[in-house]
Every structure is written in C-alpha cells, then in structure tokens.
Amino acid sequence: MTDLSNSEPQTAPRSQWRDVWIQFRSHHGAMFGAIVLLLIVLGVYVGPWIWHVDPQFLPQGRDFINLRDTRPIYVALWEPDAKVNWAHPLGTDNLGRDTLARLLFGGQVSIAVGLTAMLLSLFLGTLVGVLAGYFRKADGPLMRLTDLFLALPLLPLILVASLLFRDPLAAVFGAEGGVFILIVALIGITSWMQTARIVRGDVLALKEREFVLAARSIGTTNTKLITRHMLPNILSPILVSATLGIATAIITESALSFLGFGFPPDFPTWGRLLNDGVDRLVSYPERSIWPGIMISLTVLSVNYLGDGLRDALDPRIRGR
C-alpha cells in the first residue's frame, strides 16, 4: 500500500526530441559529422577575425616578387630549400594572395550558397509535395511535372542558364550579388524533385489518418490543416532531405565554379580555387588539394549527419 501513495511520477516524461537526441548521439558517424561540420562552419565564419589577412590583398613592387608562389610551411619538411613563409602558413598564389585567407573566404561563400539553395529547394519541394499529396486534382499534373524535371539534363541546363542570365542579374544586383542569386536560384529550381516525391508520399498516407478526420470534423480549414497537422508530422523526412540538399548544393556550386561558370575569378569559392590551382598542379598541388579536401570534408560530414538524422528520426529504428 505504501507504493500506491507515491503515485505521481517523480521524473518528467521523456520528450520525443530527447529520444531523438539519445539515438543521434549513439550514431558515431553522425556525431563525427556534426562536430566536423560545426568546426568547419565556425572556422570559416569566425576564422577571419583571428586570421586578419585580407584575401583580396595584392602585394605591390618588390613585395610581389617576394611573396608570390610561396609553398605551405609543411613542404619544408621534405624540401629544405622550398620557398616558405611563416606569415603565410598555407602559402600564397601566383599573385601573392594568402591561400588560408582565400580558403576561409571561399568557404563562407560556398556554405552560404549551400544553405540558401537548400532552403529554396526545400520550400519548392515541400510546396509541390504537399499540394500534390493533399489536393487530388493537383496530384497528376504536379507529379508529371516532377517526372519531367527528373528527366531534364540538369547540369547542361544550369550551365546554359548561368551564362544567359548572368549579365542581366549582375546589372541589377552587382557582379557578386547577381551571381549569388543566380546560382542559388538555379540549384534550388533543379533539386526539389526528391523532396517533393517523399513529402507527397507521406502526405498521402497522413491524409487517411483519424486525427486529420477529427481536425476536419471540427471545421479546420485546409490551410490550418496543412500547417498545424500535416507539416509537423512530415518534419523528419524534410529535415533529412535538407541535410542531403546542402551536400548536393555545395557540390553543384563547386562544379559550376570549377567549370568557370560560377563566381567571378577574384571572388574565391572552394570550387573556383580548385579550378585556379589545376593549371599549376605539378608545381603547386596544394592549391587544388586544400579546397578539394574542404569540399569533400564538408560534404562527407553533411552526409553522415543526414544518415544519423534519418536513423534518429525514424521511430522504428529508434531504441534498437
């Protein structure tokens, strides 16, 4: 009888997000991905306050001769007579600009493009998916549209469009702003299809559930039903495709910059830096390899993050 008197639970009930976090934490790859990604983002955005060198600074006169084409400091380990300079730990390029500062600056641009393009493609994908899943009349046309988009040769089209709309947009928003908007829009418009398909499937399944019927029976409007009852329930697939979307967006942006269709040459991004380094690959391999490592590491950590999120957000896997 004494046990029954203590009927109130002493600990707070476990919330859903706490369960998700516990599952996420047990996934080593996901934790590694999250930490590395956090380090990269912090390094890229906070780094320039510690590393004060201007990425656009061009040394003049004799400084130019002295400072150009320095190698990273670690090269001195196996090449004692290599031209190294402790003021430039990762060396300089053929114009004497500091590689480390350019890497940090390029990272800011690449990550900003990745995040914004992901948001745009997520918005488009969710919109199309919800409309197609919720309104039966829209389902056919919207899904045919999705299939057609999946059959488009995306990279050629992005290349063509990035060249055609570059000048008009640059005239309105300035050279860098115009290209930023252009690339974000192009990546967003061409990568929403997977999200739309997943969201549509989930909405179709949710629509038949009792709680939707209950909400409808008390007179909830379509808009409220979608925003209050549908969207929170399809949050997990959206989150997963968001992480994977960042990875594709960063790769596409780098590919565009690599092919010379991205940002202008004096505005470094990781893909652009990689491309610039290719011409002098034999003498200065580090100029291509460092940006490449940064791209790959970011994408790898984002992919692992997505993998872990998928496991953590799936109630069937959680707790196993």
Add this chain to the structure above:
Amino acid sequence: MLTFTIRRLILSVPTLLFISLVIFLLLELAPGDPMAQVPLTVPPEVKEKMREALGLGEPMHIRFWKWLVQFFWIEPQVLIDYMFGTTFSEGDLRVISWQTRSPVMDIVIQRIPQTLWVVGTAYVVAIIIAMPIGIYSAYRQYSWFDQAGTFVSMVGFSIPPFFSGVLVIVIFSVQLGWFPSIYDTTHEVTDWASFKVQLQQMIMPVMVLALQITAQLSRFMRASMLDNLNQDYVRTARAKGLGERTVVLTHVLRNSMIPVVTVIALGVPSIFGGAIITEQVFKVNGIGQLLIGSIEANDLPMVQTLTFVFAVLIVMFNLIADVLYGILDPRIRYD
C-alpha cells in the same frame, strides 16, 4: 512485354517535346547576339539580312516548329542518306552551327562515341564493382567488410568528380607516372600494345566516373538485400533444402534488383553531368567538352542541339531501365 515497351516508347515522346520546349524557351531569353563579331563597318541593313539568313527575326513559335522539323525530320533523313546513299535530304536546310558554319549534327556525331564509350564503360564497371560489394555487405551485416564498405562508399559519394579527378592526376600521372593525364581520342587500337595504351588512358576517367555510382549503388544494393533477406520466402527456400548460393544469388538477388534498377536509371542524368566535368578534367573531346566550348562561344544552335542530345540520351536510358524493370517484375507489365 512488347506492348509494355511500345507504351513506354510512346510516353517518352511528350517528355522529349517538353524538354525541347524548355531548352528552346531558355535560349530564347538569351541576350547573346550572333552578329556581335561582325565588324562595325557593316551597315545595319546588311546585318539585318544576315540575321534573317541565320533564321532569326521570325516569331517564336515558327522558329520552334522549324527547329523541330529540322531535328526530327531532316536530320534522320541525312542519316538515312549517309547509310544507304539515297538523296532524301538534298536541298533541305540543316541546323547550322554559328561557330563553324557547318551542320551541328556532323560535329555531334564525331564527338558522341568518346562520351558514350567513357560513360558506358564507367557505368558497367561501377555496376560490376557495386553489386558484389552490396550483396556481401548485406549477407554479412555489421561485419568488418560491411563497416569498411559503408565508410568507403560514404567517402566515395562525398568526393566530387572534379576533385577525385585532380587527385588521381596528381598521384598517378605526376608522382607515379603510370597513366597519361590527357585522353587521346585519335589513338586507334590495332594490336595488343595499342590496346594496352588505350586501357591505360581510359582507366582514370572511367574510375573517377565510376567511383560515385559505385558508392551509391552498393549502398542501395545492401539496403535492398537486407529488406529481402528476412522475408518468409527466403526461409521457405532454405527449408526446401536449397543451397545457400541458390537462395542468395537467385531468389534474393532477383527480388532485390527491382529498386536497384530504378536507382541505376535515376543516376543517368547525374552521370552525364559527371561526364561533362570528367571530360573537362581529362581533356576528353566528347560532347560535354563540346557543350562547354559552344556555351563559351555563344553558339546557340549547337548548345540547343547538345542539351537536347543529352536529354535524348537520358530518356533513352530511362526507357531501357523501365523495360528491365518489366522483365524483373512481371507485376509492372500489366498495370
């Protein structure tokens, strides 16, 4: 099966028409002017005449129709003439490149084998590598092989082709000197020695292109095998006393292939995108490189045709995958 194939074939026609419309409208908005290179001393009315000779200046829908006719009616005739020596296409206007002033399709036909050769080999190599890896990692789930496979495929999936390409050039061409860094398309295979040279120059582009597909495919293969390995029919097959090899490689594999074929088909657009980059890295003069060159030279008919050729290739491979799907899963055929 035949009606199924024919139905899929007919369904791809509206898709291609839509794609050609998208490409056409996109280029319609192009601010580039083919007369920009003409000297300023040429009077405006002559320039106007030249513009008309290039087929500009007419309303949009007429030009779209003319392009469709040129592409779907005249170009096949040229092909028939070329093959059988007939004269169907005599006197017809073909799609002319602004850059070289020669028919676009002639150049595309010269360039297409290189691309298809590299892309096709890469796809086959990727499938050959990915399938056993996926099957074995699923069969021995959570073994060290599975863990290593997961890690390698994650890394392979994350390294973009323009970095892995540069990386293998640095390692195998610059440091070790095993393979040439430039793909020589004029090289002809005549004997064993020249075949070896061909193999050496193909190995890097193909492997770079195959890496990403392998990574993706082996993951899907593993997941799909895992779904099937615990099914009741597998237990039944084992209970009947079938050998382990028959159970896994015949019963489970065939059922697991169905979603994998979809992934193979959906990966085709991205592999052609990857081919554009790989061709740029290894200097293969395929259609990807031609596309980059003609975009830079503002050669609109060439860009239009090439983008459309890419679309045709993608739709064609999707069609092949659909038919394979029908062969693997009889339920699909009768919907």
